[in-house]
Amino acid sequence: MTRALRLLTYGLTSLVGLGAFLYPFWLPEVTQQSNGALAHANDSALMMTLLVGLCFIVLLLEVQQDAVGAKTIALLGVLAAINATLRFIETAIPGPGGFSPVFLLIVLGGYVFGGGFGFLLGALTLLVSALVTGGVGPWLPYQMVAAGWMGLTAPLCRPIATSLERIFFSRHGLSPTHHASSIELWTLAVFAAYWGLLYGAIMNLWFWPFAVGPAQMHWTPGASAWETVQRYLVFYVVTSLAWDLARATGNLLLVAVAGAALLRVLRRFQRRFTFVYMPTVAGGEKRAEAAWTSR
Amino acid sequence: MDVSVKGALTSNAWRTASHPQRSIHSMAWMAWAVAIVAIATLTRNPWYLGLMIASVAFVRQRCAAPSEPSHATLLSPVRFSLLVITTAALFNMAMVHVGVTALFTLPSWIPLLGGVWTLEALAYGALNGAALVSLFLGFSVLNHATSVRSLLRLIPRAFYPVAVVTSIAVSFIPTTLQQIEQIREAQAVRGHRLRGVRSWLPLMIPLLEGGMERALQLAEAMTARGFAGGVEPRDRWPQMLTLTGFVGLVAGWLLQIVWRQQEAGAALLAFGVFLLLTGLWRAGRRHPHTVYRPEPWRSRDWLVTVAAGVTVIAYLLPLFERETLFYYPYPALSWPAFDWRIGLATLGLLAPALS
Numbered sequence: 001m002t003r004a005l006r007l008l009t010y011g012l013t014s015l016v017g018l019g020a021f022l023y024p025f026w027l028p029e030v031t032q033q034s035n036g037a038l039a040h041a042n043d044s045a046l047m048m049t050l051l052v053g054l055c056f057i058v059l060l061l062e063v064q065q066d067a068v069g070a071k072t073i074a075l076l077g078v079l080a081a082i083n084a085t086l087r088f089i090e091t092a093i094p095g096p097g098g099f100s101p102v103f104l105l106i107v108l109g110g111y112v113f114g115g116g117f118g119f120l121l122g123a124l125t126l127l128v129s130a131l132v133t134g135g136v137g138p139w140l141p142y143q144m145v146a147a148g149w150m151g152l153t154a155p156l157c158r159p160i161a162t163s164l165e166r167i168f169f170s171r172h173g174l175s176p177t178h179h180a181s182s183i184e185l186w187t188l189a190v191f192a193a194y195w196g197l198l199y200g201a202i203m204n205l206w207f208w209p210f211a212v213g214p215a216q217m218h219w220t221p222g223a224s225a226w227e228t229v230q231r232y233l234v235f236y237v238v239t240s241l242a243w244d245l246a247r248a249t250g251n252l253l254l255v256a257v258a259g260a261a262l263l264r265v266l267r268r269f270q271r272r273f274t275f276v277y278m279p280t281v282a283g284g285e286k287r288a289e290a291a292w293t294s295r
Numbered sequence: 296m297d298v299s300v301k302g303a304l305t306s307n308a309w310r311t312a313s314h315p316q317r318s319i320h321s322m323a324w325m326a327w328a329v330a331i332v333a334i335a336t337l338t339r340n341p342w343y344l345g346l347m348i349a350s351v352a353f354v355r356q357r358c359a360a361p362s363e364p365s366h367a368t369l370l371s372p373v374r375f376s377l378l379v380i381t382t383a384a385l386f387n388m389a390m391v392h393v394g395v396t397a398l399f400t401l402p403s404w405i406p407l408l409g410g411v412w413t414l415e416a417l418a419y420g421a422l423n424g425a426a427l428v429s430l431f432l433g434f435s436v437l438n439h440a441t442s443v444r445s446l447l448r449l450i451p452r453a454f455y456p457v458a459v460v461t462s463i464a465v466s467f468i469p470t471t472l473q474q475i476e477q478i479r480e481a482q483a484v485r486g487h488r489l490r491g492v493r494s495w496l497p498l499m500i501p502l503l504e505g506g507m508e509r510a511l512q513l514a515e516a517m518t519a520r521g522f523a524g525g526v527e528p529r530d531r532w533p534q535m536l537t538l539t540g541f542v543g544l545v546a547g548w549l550l551q552i553v554w555r556q557q558e559a560g561a562a563l564l565a566f567g568v569f570l571l572l573t574g575l576w577r578a579g580r581r582h583p584h585t586v587y588r589p590e591p592w593r594s595r596d597w598l599v600t601v602a603a604g605v606t607v608i609a610y611l612l613p614l615f616e617r618e619t620l621f622y623y624p625y626p627a628l629s630w631p632a633f634d635w636r637i638g639l640a641t642l643g644l645l646a647p648a649l650s
Contacts, residue, residue: 005531016545038491046336047548051500054571059543060454061578062534067456070522074514077463078506084464085471101495128464131446134438138332139429168649235390236335258496269507273514 002074003224009062010152017055017145021205025229045104053141059148062121066116071273076120079109083121084123084129100128101145103199104254104262107192110154112266116150146202150195161187192251204236212294319647321445323596323603324437327647330603331433333639335426337610342624342633343600343641344425348376350644351432356438357648372432377461379431380424387420388412395627415624422622440647443592452579463513474505481638530581543567595649602643608642 019026067073087102089174102125110118130136130143163182168183334347360543388398394415403409443465450458478501487497547563550556609615616634 002531005534005538009534010536016541046333049332049336051545051548054544057570057575058537059576060457061537063458064454067460069512070356071511073456073460074463074510074517075507076460078467080464081467081471082506084476089472089475120457124457124460124464127467128461131461131465132468134435136438136446137434167519183570190379190477237440239621248352254495254638256492258499261496261500262503264509265503269511272511280442 006062009058009209013055013059014149017052017149020051020055021202023048025232049138049141052145056123056141056145056148059119063116063119063152064239066114067120072117075113075269075278076117076124079105079121080124080128083125084132088133100250101254102126103147103192103196103247103251103259104148106151107154107188107195107251107255108259108262108266110151111157111188112263114269115152115155118154119148120151122147122149123153125170127221139203142203142206146199148269150199153195157184157187157191181260181263185256185263189252189255192255193248196248196251197244200240200247204240252287319440319599320590320592320596321441322447322592323599324441324647325449326600326603327644328433328437330606330644331429332612333432333607335433338620338622338634339419339426340620340631341422341423341425341622342638344422344429346638346641347431348425348432349644351436353645354648355432355436355439357587358436372435375433376428377542378427380421381393383416383424383427384420387423388417391416391419392623398524415628418624418628422624436647448586448590451575451584452584454583455579455584467509469507470509471502474502478502478505525588530577533574533578534556536570536577540567540570540572543570598649599646602646606640606643609637 007033067076083102083105086105087100106118106122109121126147127139127141130140164187165183303622331347331351334343352372358564389412392410392413394411396414397411398414399416400411401409426564433599446464447458447465450461475498478498482497488494489498514529544567545565547560547565551560554560610617610620615636616632617637619634619637621631622631
């Protein structure tokens, strides 16, 4: 029941959120049908902003249940502080254009501690750094949703890495412990690079209506949704692909270089963070010792 | 580290309200910001945009304390605004080849840039830039005039865990900065230099290790002081209510725009909003809390909130000549219409500057 509700929330909010992000492509076609005029095109930008905000609220209400217990809350808070600090001193770290080190911890944190943790880490990192540097603005919900999605989807790497490892080991007949981390690492690196591009594309969609006007601007009568997509792609390639490629390459490099060491640290602390203390009523030394188990 | 970051941190984000007699409740500031977002997303009429930018600039002059050193900002607001407007105008002219007043024509074999460059596209791009500028200006006032603590208090009670995590993170940032500095000095003594991605690891690992240690200590301290660490009683009602409300809201809105069922759509939409709010209220009831030092709500806050509300209503509801909002220079540039009542309502944004 709980699990079903959670999956339903993930599915519905992702679907609606995706629809809201992609509205310049489908909305003109839908609203045009009856009399040739665009009925709601003028209000649509505002409505879509509200929808993205709502998706975020519903998703957050569900996901925040993962932040239960003092240990998880403290860990999330400290990691978000580290990540936010890295974000605003990123100028001190040498790197190309859209490169930012924050995505590394979001991806690895979500991968190790679970999707809900990753979502909260991603969203709160951007919230905290905006609060501290004075960067609060209407773009903040979009950034939080995008970074949250990144952390939420990070655990998807687990089955991919496992199946890749299985294929690789059955072919080479190696012991699974030897190469496990390098395949895992490359999966994560490709994932982070992919999200580096996707993050840019999502933030671009926020900006697009401001750059070229409301929906009808890039929509001419008779143009299909696919043509609008093509135009957007051209726009994207010209204006921001270079920037996003720098981010993607930066993510790939960072995970490849720092991923193994960071994963080791995170996993070590995961074991220390997830012990459960169960007080026993009676039974002497042996049972009290067994009570300190890893979850 | 950059000194300006630290300076900015201490001077503006950590600053509590330095003019207590003139401070405005953060909730009232939020209402003001919502009005700005609504106007900037809705209208492209140069009259209204100009009025809004002028009002916001005036409020910035009065409320965001000018005592701050100007070297912290990279560009002065005026230069920044001009830059944004020019870029947006040129960009739009290069991308959109619609309109009758041609300035010049590039050969059409050039992808994207080729075609007629028109005055209409230039004007519309400049208006888009002006909308962006008003957003930036408005939120820079908000960021200057409110403290981090008061913004944190705005997180609704339903998101209690999020609020706790955020306030922990905000309080840990100065420590983290200090630690980064210490690690960097320690590594520099050993001959470490920042060069490329690989040299970043000797800074990152100690930072993460130290942070995790501190998180463990913090968790122990929280538990020792009685922070409830156990599993919460499972109450699924808030989730179900909000999810159902969300579905109802989206369905109602789709009914309105796609299937043209105005009444049924509006009813479903209202019902969805009601369910959503009920769910959030129920989730918030789990965490009763008291405020140690409440922000006072004065008559001035009422003034700001009501004025922002009037502005939003004038723009959103079809009371006045709402068609004038959607100024559209294509295909031929025309003189934008102006409704003085909407213009007057825009001046409601001046309320924070009155005192």
